[in-house]
Amino acid sequence: MQSDNRILDDMAKVAGGAIGSLTGLRTEIETKIQHQLERLLGRMNLVSREEFETMKAVAQAAREEQIKLERRLAALEAKLAAAEGPKPAL
Numbered sequence: 001m002q003s004d005n006r007i008l009d010d011m012a013k014v015a016g017g018a019i020g021s022l023t024g025l026r027t028e029i030e031t032k033i034q035h036q037l038e039r040l041l042g043r044m045n046l047v048s049r050e051e052f053e054t055m056k057a058v059a060q061a062a063r064e065e066q067i068k069l070e071r072r073l074a075a076l077e078a079k080l081a082a083a084e085g086p087k088p089a090l
Helices: 002-043 049-084
Strands: none
16 A cells, blocks of 8 residues: 555656656747747847837828928919910910
8 A cells, every 4th residue: 555655656756857847848948949039030130110110100201291292283383384374386
């Protein structure tokens, strides 16, 4: 009876040690994968989300200014055409 308990105790210790080893191995693998990914992403020359959002806002403001200037130019061209009057046919 005591030998059965002893065997079970030994098996529990072995299982506990194996679980501890696997947990350590898992942590080590995750750390290595994270370092590899960080190294890979560092070489890809990516921009941060903040830089992206800033440039997006700059591009949007430039586009709005371009539309505004296109409308202004069209109005000035129409005004100039009206001031010159009709052109005679050749």
